[in-house]
Amino acid sequence: MKIIRKRIENFYFYYPNSVAIVGARGKEKVNFMSAAWHMPISASPPIYAVAISKKRYTYRVINEAKEFTVNFISYENAKLSANLGRRSGKDMNKIEKFSINLSSSAIISSPVLKEAYASFECKLLDARTYGDHDLFVGEVLCVHEMEGVFNENGIIILKKINPLLYLGKDIYATTIPDSQKLVLPD
Numbered sequence: 001m002k003i004i005r006k007r008i009e010n011f012y013f014y015y016p017n018s019v020a021i022v023g024a025r026g027k028e029k030v031n032f033m034s035a036a037w038h039m040p041i042s043a044s045p046p047i048y049a050v051a052i053s054k055k056r057y058t059y060r061v062i063n064e065a066k067e068f069t070v071n072f073i074s075y076e077n078a079k080l081s082a083n084l085g086r087r088s089g090k091d092m093n094k095i096e097k098f099s100i101n102l103s104s105s106a107i108i109s110s111p112v113l114k115e116a117y118a119s120f121e122c123k124l125l126d127a128r129t130y131g132d133h134d135l136f137v138g139e140v141l142c143v144h145e146m147e148g149v150f151n152e153n154g155i156i157i158l159k160k161i162n163p164l165l166y167l168g169k170d171i172y173a174t175t176i177p178d179s180q181k182l183v184l185p186d
Contacts, residue, residue: 020050020071023068023069023071033058041137050068051136067122069105071118078172083186117161
């Protein structure tokens with residue numbers, strides 16, 4: 001295999017990643033954004049982290065709320081992800097603009113997405129700056145899952161749901177062959 005050296009700006013080889021729709025209820029309103037930079041960092045206790053730029057309105061909302069939800073949506077909702085990722089909640093009410101259906105959380109006040117096949121309710125434990133993003137770390141207090149989408153071991157059943165994957169630069173895909181497509185926001 002030939003190795004080609006590229007500029008550091010071509011820092012997208014870690015994709016594909018699943019898309020997480022991160023949201024919180026702040027003092028003023030509820031806001032959601034899409035995020036490809038997220039991960040579990042502990043199983044016991046369950047702890048989840050998401051990287052968010054200080055430029056994002058959701059950054060401010062999570063800092064106010066001290067909690068957040070992490071929602072996983074299907075490939076069929078790629079347009080929702082594109083719109084939530086490229087439009088600011090500072091300038092609009094995304095819930096109304098994109099007809100988002102919310103469900104109440106069981107423990108925290110920030111809602112989860114009805115469209116999500118899985119959601120986490122997280123209490124903010126820590127936030128630290130790393131380069132141009134802050135890593136928000138939350139203890140997972142509750143997990144919501146769509147009925148019939150996971151097997152008895154908690155593994156997603158790919159015949160029942162097409163998880164949304166992000167390839168970078170507004171390109172989305174799923175686990176179905178030939179599913180790669182460009183999805184731009186409205």
